[in-house]
Amino acid sequence: MNKVVKGAADAIQDIKDGEVIMLGGFGLCGIPENCIAALVKKGVKDLTCISNNAGVDDFGIGLMLKTRQVKKMISSYVGENAEFERQLLSGELEVDLIPQGTLATRCMAAAYGMPAVWVRAGVGTEVAEGKEVRNFNGIDYLLEYAFDAAFAIVKAWKGDTHGNLIFRKTTRNFNMPMAMAGKITIAEVEELVPAGELDPDGIHVPGIYVHRIFQGSNYEKRIEQRTVRTKS
Amino acid sequence: MKDGYYVNLGIGIPTLVANYIPPGMDVTLQSENGMLGMGPFPFEGEEDPDLINAGKQTITEVPGTAYFDSALSFGMIRAGKVDLTILGAMEVSEDGDIANWKIPGKMVKGMGGAMDLVAAAKNIIVAMQHVNKAGESKLLPSCSLPLTGVKCVKKIVTELAVLDVVPGKGFVLLERAPGVTVEEIRKATAGKLIVEGEIPEMRLD
Numbered sequence: 294m295n296k297v298v299k300g301a302a303d304a305i306q307d308i309k310d311g312e313v314i315m316l317g318g319f320g321l322c323g324i325p326e327n328c329i330a331a332l333v334k335k336g337v338k339d340l341t342c343i344s345n346n347a348g349v350d351d352f353g354i355g356l357m358l359k360t361r362q363v364k365k366m367i368s369s370y371v372g373e374n375a376e377f378e379r380q381l382l383s384g385e386l387e388v389d390l391i392p393q394g395t396l397a398t399r400c401m402a403a404a405y406g407m408p409a410v411w412v413r414a415g416v417g418t419e420v421a422e423g424k425e426v427r428n429f430n431g432i433d434y435l436l437e438y439a440f441d442a443a444f445a446i447v448k449a450w451k452g453d454t455h456g457n458l459i460f461r462k463t464t465r466n467f468n469m470p471m472a473m474a475g476k477i478t479i480a481e482v483e484e485l486v487p488a489g490e491l492d493p494d495g496i497h498v499p500g501i502y503v504h505r506i507f508q509g510s511n512y513e514k515r516i517e518q519r520t521v522r523t524k525s
Numbered sequence: 526m527k528d529g530y531y532v533n534l535g536i537g538i539p540t541l542v543a544n545y546i547p548p549g550m551d552v553t554l555q556s557e558n559g560m561l562g563m564g565p566f567p568f569e570g571e572e573d574p575d576l577i578n579a580g581k582q583t584i585t586e587v588p589g590t591a592y593f594d595s596a597l598s599f600g601m602i603r604a605g606k607v608d609l610t611i612l613g614a615m616e617v618s619e620d621g622d623i624a625n626w627k628i629p630g631k632m633v634k635g636m637g638g639a640m641d642l643v644a645a646a647k648n649i650i651v652a653m654q655h656v657n658k659a660g661e662s663k664l665l666p667s668c669s670l671p672l673t674g675v676k677c678v679k680k681i682v683t684e685l686a687v688l689d690v691v692p693g694k695g696f697v698l699l700e701r702a703p704g705v706t707v708e709e710i711r712k713a714t715a716g717k718l719i720v721e722g723e724i725p726e727m728r729l730d
Contacts, residue, residue, distance in 0.1 A: 319558045319595065320581040322574065345595070372634030373581070381633055390626075390633070393557065394599025394641030401596040413603070413644035417675035420640065450575075462575040462592055465559050469594035497594075514574035517581040521569040 296456045296506050297485065301331035304479045304505045308337055308444055311364075315400070315440065315471040316344040316354060317447035320373070320517045323464030324353050325448040327481045327509035333360055341365040343442055345396060345467050347377045352515050358386070369393035373517065392420065395437050397470050402439035404473030404502070409438045445475025448509070449498070452482035453489070456503030457496045465497065473502040481509040526609065531555055533602070533642060535612030536580040538652045542611055553589075555607055557638040559598050562590035579638065599638070603645045610646035612639060614653050614678075616668040619695040619716040621678040623651065624670035636673060643674030655683035655713045662715035664688070664696055686710045687727060688718075695719050700727045 298304045305328055308314065318324035332340075333356050340363050347366055348355035355374050357363050365387040371377050380386035391399075392414040402410050411434035415421050425436040447468040450461035458480055460468060472478050485508035526532065526546065533555045534540050543565075546552050554563040556578040563578055564585035572583040601607065616624040623643060626636035643649055656662055664681065681688045687700040695717030698710060703726050711718050 319579075320577065322558070322577045322581070368635060370635040370637035378633060382630070388633070390635045392636055392640035393595070393638040394602060397595035397599050412641075414641040416644060418640065418672040420636075460594075462573065463556075463559050463577055464575050465592055465594040467595050470596040516572060516574050516583060517577070518583065519572055520566040520582040520584070521572060522566045524568055 294455045294488070294500070296500070296504060297454050298505045298507050300507050301327040301481065301509070302334070304328060304481070304507055305331050305335065305446070308332065308335070310337055311339045312337070312444065313341040313343070313442045315442045315445040315475055316342055317445070317466070317468030317471045318344065318346070318353070319463065319466035320346050321348065321353050321515050322517075323448050323460070323466055323468050324348070325446045325479075325481050326512055328446045328479060329353065329356060332362065333357055336360070336362070338362045339364040341367065343367040343396075343440060343471075345369050345393060347371040347374045349373050349517065350376050352513075361385075365389065367391065367396070369396050397467065399437055399440045400467065400470035400474040403441070404470060407439060409436050411435065412437050440474055442475050443477065445471045445478045447472040447478065447480050449480050449482045451484045451486065451491060452480055452503070452506050453486050453491050453500070454506070455488040456480065456500030456506050457488070457491055458482070458498040458500075458503060459491060459495060460497050469498055472498045477504045478502055479505045481507055483509065483512065526550065526552060528552070530608040531561070531606060532609045532611070533557060533607050533646070535610070535639065535642075537613045539611040539613055540580060542652065555598075555601075556584075557595070557598050557602065557642070559593050559595055560590065561593075562587045564590070599641050602638075602641055605645060605647060607642075607646055609648045609650065610642045611650045611652050612642065614651045614663065615657070616663050616665055616670055617651055617653075617678050617681055617690065618665055618667045619690065620667070620692045621676045621690040622668050623673045623678050624668040625673050627671045629671065639673050643677045649678050650680045650682060651678050652682045655685045655710075662713055664714045664716045666716045685713060691719070697721070698724050700725055702727055703729065
């Protein structure tokens with residue numbers, strides 16, 4: 294069950310033009326920095342990226358937008374990226390904006406082997422356009438389908454050679470549901486250990502969901518909004 | 526706000542509410558990116574890039590903090606476990622519709638978690654300016670911008686007033702900001718304003 298690959302370039306080598314990929318993280322928190330860099334280097338294009346956010350102009354998915362590798366973004370919030378907004382308003386980039394909980398739950402549905410879920414978010418708004426509505430106990434719900442992504446790319450704190458993953462603090466975010474939702478899941482981790490060294494009681498994503506794993510390097514972990522208080 | 530409440534605070538003005546929770550009140554802040562028990566900003570030099578809130582700001586833990594993923598986070602929101610949601614808005618209608626995610630052709634930031642929150646929370650308060658930058662009222666007969674949620678806002682707090690939103694009735698004025706007259710509030714409110722009896726001033730203490 295050794296799922297270890299040499300590095301990011303190897304992990305993403307079979308991602309082709311036009312592929313649908315999921316990218317974990319929330320804002321710049323817990324994003325798969327090494328794989329994004331490898332995708333930029335590989336130059337693969339016409340990608341559909343499912344990711345809560347689109348990075349900032351010069352980091353995260355913003356790097357792939359700058360090189361015009363993204364055809365479509367499926368996201369909930371893209372407000373931090375001027376280049377994204379420019380490409381969108383000029384019609385160069387397609388975007389499907391969907392509620393954040395719906396985004397997470399469509400990952401979860403894929404992870405749990407469920408074809409679709411009923412959610413309330415978006416009822417009565419333009420998000421509901423063209424969607425099946427059903428009333429349960431007096432409340433309307435929208436039918437939302439599980440995502441179908443060829444690859445999920447996530448970043449974890451620790452992982453082992455079997456692909457078991459542990460996340461740190463708020464980096465669980467979309468990394469966990471996406472790790473379990475991809476047909477092929479690629480995990481980059483800060484610390485890769487032999488199977489048996491992680492506490493089985495503390496595993497967040499069991500290795501059955503993970504197909505490729507490698508220890509990343511040179512994490513920048515950029516902070517988007519540095520907010521502090523002063524000692525009084 | 527009450528003892529024992531789980532509260533989700535939206536980005537912007539609502540975030541400031543955290544600074545005014547009375548000492549001793551037992552309120553747990555939920556951040557939809559995956560945290561219960563959100564603490565204050567870290568001291569300088571102690572920022573942790575792995576620990577942010579939904580506004581992408583660096584924050585800290587409090588005793589009893591719990592972390593989880595985004596799917597579970599919205600699961601607890603959807604299941605009605607969060608008692609109170611306070612969020613910002615561009616427009617609110619007299620039926621309680623809210624618009625806060627899109628200005629067609631101009632601004633396309635996205636709805637983030639707002640649609641999920643307003644569809645699920647039992648208790649939704651909007652904290653916003655009474656008028657927009659152009660001086661136009663944000664309390665309208667009906668919203669002109671794309672909606673975030675339908676008939677969901679229960680209360681509005683602005684720099685001028687506190688109002689209940691009663692579908693079929695309108696904006697019911699509860700309190701005035703200190704020094705603000707009912708007439709000033711009426712002028713800034715495009716939707717139907719209901720004024721019943723004497724309107725007290727807000728207590729700011």
